[in-house]
Amino acid sequence: METTLFLAIFLLLLDPFNVVSANFEGDALFAFRRAVKDPNNVLQSWDPTLVDPCTWFHVTCDDDKRVTRLDLGHAKLSGYLVPELGRLQRLQFLELYKNDLMGPIPKELGDLKNLVSLGLYQNNLTGSIPATFSNLSNIKFLRLNSNKLTGRIPRELTKLRNLKILDLSNNDLCGTFPTSGSFSKFAEESFKNNPRLEGPELMGFVRYDTGESCK
Structure with a gap:
């Protein structure tokens, strides 16, 4: 017990910013752990008492x-996704597909502005696609297919x-799909x-769908 306490204090003195960040991110990940059921114990190594989550299986960290x-x-x-995942500010890959x-x-x-790939396909997610995804300026791969998304x-x-x-694809989205900007x-x-x-919006020919009657 004394050895563990000494090690924690030593790490904090060595690099307090990284230790605090690691604990903060560990708390965010453990919030997700509490929100899901894990019949195969793939999250068994997710121990919230560890100094940081970088030793947990299925988690990758950078040098910091x-x-x-x-x-x-x-x-x-x-189970459910949790808003705390948005705290992982350096996250580049969030792959939770086929669950x-x-x-x-x-x-x-x-809020995950460093995200490159978001794979949530083949789940049972409901509700709408968040407009906040427009902040994902680095994202290259966005796969939300085969859920129950609406709106x-x-x-x-x-x-x-x-x-x-x-x-x-394979959701219950409605209205028309945009064909401007990157969607072109x-x-x-x-x-x-x-x-x-209904199909693509035809700017200049027919009214594009505003979503007002699309729920």
């Missing part, structure tokens, strides 16, 4: 011990200039199998 990746695809997790996650996508995920596609997302892969390069394949999605 800040979390950069969370890889939990196909892990048979069920049984449900409920809404927290708007706080739009319109936020036109703000057309500002995402680095977006290379977009998949919103995506074919209808990215939006297929949304029964209430």
Whole structure:
């Protein structure tokens, strides 16, 4: 016990900023751990009493011990996403695909400005796509397909200039899909199998959908 306490104090004196950041991010990840069921114990190593989460399985950190990746695809997790995940400011890859996650996508995920890839496909997520995703200026891969998402596609997302892969197919989105900005390069394949999605907006020919009657 004394040895553990001495080590914690030593690390704090050595680099207090990194230790505080690591604990802060560990708390955010453990909030997610509490919100999900884990029948295969893939999160068994997520011990909140450790100095930082960089030793946890499925978590990758940089040299400053800040979390950069969370890889939990196909892990048979069920439960909910939590807004605390938006605190992982250096996160580049958030891969939670092929699980049984449900409920809404927290708007706080739009705070992850270093995010390159967001993989939430093949879950049971509901609610709308957060307009805050327009803040993900570095994102290249956005895959939200095969969920139960509803509402319109936020036109703000057309500002995402680095977006290379977009998949919103197999949901229950409605209205029309934007064809301006970065969305101009995506074919209808990215939006297929949304029964209430009427097709591309035709600026100058017909009124584009504002989402007012789209719920």
